[in-house]
Amino acid sequence: MKLAPQSVPYRALQKAAGTAVALFVIVNSGGFGLPLAVGGGAAILVAMFAYEAAYYRRFEYVLTEDTLDISSGVISRREREIPYRRIQNVDVSRGVIQRAIGVAAVDLETAGGSSTEGSIRYVTPDEATRIQREVQRRKSDANRPDDAGEGTATSVDAVDRGREDAFAPDEEELFAISPGELALVGALSFDGRLIGLLAFLSSGSFPVLSSFLPETSAAALTATAIVGVAALFLASWLIGAGVAFSNYYGFRLSRAGDELRYERGxxxxxSGSIPTEKVQTLRITDNPAKRALGYASLSIETAGYAPGQGGESGNQSAVPIAATDRVYRLAHEIESFGTPEFERPPKRIRWRYVVRYAMVVGALTGIAYAVNWYVAAPLPWYGVAALLLAVPPAAHLKWKHRGYWLGEDHLLTRNGFWGRTVAVVPYYRIQNVIDSRTVFQRRWGVATIVADTAGTGSLTGSDAAAVDFEIEEAEALKETLTERLATAVAERRSEESDRFEWIDEDGGRDERADRDENVDRDENVDRDENVDRDEDTESAGVDAEPDTTPEGTRTDEASTDDATTNEASTDDAAPDDEPDIPDDGVVRPDFSPGDRDYSEPADRIDTGGYAVDQNPSDADVAHGPGFDDESDGGAANGDRDEDETNGDRTADSDDGDPRA
Amino acid sequence: MTAQTLHPRVQIVWVLRAVLLSALITAPFVGGVYLEYLPQWAPVAVGAVVLTLTIAHALLRYRRWSYEIREDAIYLDRGVITQVRTTVPLVRIQHVDSRRGPIERTAGLASCVVYTAGSRGADVRIPGLTPDGASDLREELKRLAIRADGEDAV
Structure with missing residues (x-):
């Protein structure tokens, strides 16, 4: 597929115009004469045109079965294949000029790089929309890789495709900004950058300025300063309002199948699409003004980036503003967490904040005193100390707005008074759990638990963190998070294989043999290996559980030679299928006398079983025969039980180890 | 597996680092004396204080550091001033490196870095391993990660 032909002159002008004009001006004013200047400018334009024409000729993108291939580059060629299932977002943007000449830029984000992975500049708007839809459709196909190669696969695919096409145009609108809300966004936006810039500039110039200042009364000086600051704030506010207005004009968020689409500007x-399954974190933010008016904002984070955070577009949230209950409804639409009831940190921790703020006020007073001493003017520097009055309420508010809540599938944390953020993290998305205690926190006997996700918000320091909780509570929280992550992963996996089972039903009866033969379905083979390995270790480990632990310790503590031999032996054993067959022989006659389906959950649980030496999978299989249709739920519940016991058991073995 | 401590020799690496750091901090004071802005004893005092503090930090750091590989996760416990305990579930491991920096090489040590997709993932670095230990640990983690392998969360 080629780019839009209009993109050649547009790209050329976009890149060369500035240079050409600059050259023209320099040459013209440099006394070389007008013809030379025109010639130079034209030469650059022509060169740019030629380059862009070559770029156009060599740029090609293809939507293949599982990847989007982009081959590009004039001088150095680059071929890039982006698997659909790795694509996080597809964004389309169109500037004013781009709209006039009818082109659009398409950007594809993956989790990998810091920059945009695939950037197609420029195609026609229709083509952009087609790419967006097509990527989404193929991705949802690619996410069911198990169908591939099955006898029923084609028909299933066809059905899926039909369904996808059927609901592809069917967008359910979740949110569209109303003029009132847009006005409110503008009114509540404040661009702090101008103040920052001016403060930076003026900080250097103050001494210089002060030497120029005539002998005026302090009152006049303060008046000027106040007016200046007010003007500055007004300007910042106007700029912020303008930026927000132009960014969010015509904002709408809709849901189509399993992806969210937004449009704004x-x-x-x-316009962009966010697959719901790629959502890492939801963030509901508000500030005192919004809270007073009953509004909040929602932002959606994926691993690629938070939409709209890239480059020129500044900091925008997915839903800029909406009534608080509506925001929560929307959030529930995306991630169905329950009604949060936040746990607050212990009340005594307010004293910590009092101490902290008092110290800040002390420092400020010190600075005021120093300024007073330096300027040698009778300023009321001790006035700053009046801020001490604000310390207790500030500490109380800080405490009041902290908290966390453990939902069924989500961790919610809440922090901040001026910019209050409620972060919603699905357990399944947690990457690490970090427990940190500073010196001061240790003195107060509290700890902070951070649930780290792949979302980009954490890079800016706004992690989902439960700050300043009692150490026991924090430790329990950490344990719970890790456990629930394991459960979520196991559940996810059993869902996966449920899906697998459905497709496989018509396939061969001896499904194991089937799988082993089919090497091309690498997913399955992978999974199969997992099964094998788990079963191996289980056969060795479940009955004689203590055996595995000493082995582990030996591996890491004692001689490395021993470790390598151990490892080698396990590695050798893992791919071997032979010890499995007796295992299967044992399992099958018991549970699948007539119907092969019942043997499946056993396999599945073994794969899903996260740690190896947990209770035997038989317990779960027992659910199987009874509930034919409810097997999903049964398996999931079984898993959860399994994992909880697993957690207990790890704790036990943990206790046991130091004694040994 | 019980909590593992680091190889004692890692203290040498950290003390060396502490010495370098305190040398860097002391250098401006030496310059100050040279230009006769400061009394002679200033760099000595500063150097001594900084050196004591950084070396103490290095030694305490060694005493605090421990890691543990359980069947479902890696647990790290470290940090002198801010104590940090990290839990890295094995399912979340993206890849594992073993690494040897120049100072580590002179001490005959290596470290092992575990990457997750988390934004703080690259922080998970286990220093103070013997070269064999580091590659063994890498292999072990690789094996455990494959075993625990789930759908990736990204």
């Missing part, structure tokens, strides 16, 4: 139109 006055001058530059953005």
């Amino acid at each position: 006055l001058f530059r139109r953005y």
